[in-house]
Amino acid sequence: MKKVKMTVTGHVQGVGFRFMTKMVADQIGVFGSVRNQSDGSVYIEANGDPAKIEAFIDKIRQSPSPSGEVERLDITEDSSLPEKIKFSITN
Secondary structure, eight states, X not given: OEEEEEEEEEEOSSSSHHHHHHHHHHHHXXXXXXXXXXXXXXXXXXXXXHHXXXXXXXXXXXXXXXXXEEEXXXXXXXXXXXXXXXXXXXX
C-alpha cells in the first residue's frame, strides 16, 4: 500500500479537474480524495497499490481535465494518511 498527498498548481480550478481526477482514480483503482484549496491549487490524497499510484500520478501530471494545465505537482509519500476505500470529491 502506497499513500501520497499531492498539491497541483496551474489552471486547475473551474475546469472540471476534481471531477476528472475522480474519474481517473475510479478507472485505475486508486482511493482517496480531491479538493480545491483557497490559493487556487488542488489537493489530492491517494492510497493504493504502488503501480496504480504511479499510473495515477502520471495522469494527474498530464491534467485529467482537457481544459486544465498542470504547472507544478508536489508529491509527498505519507504513510500516516488514513486509508480510504473509495475516492471522493470533498468540496
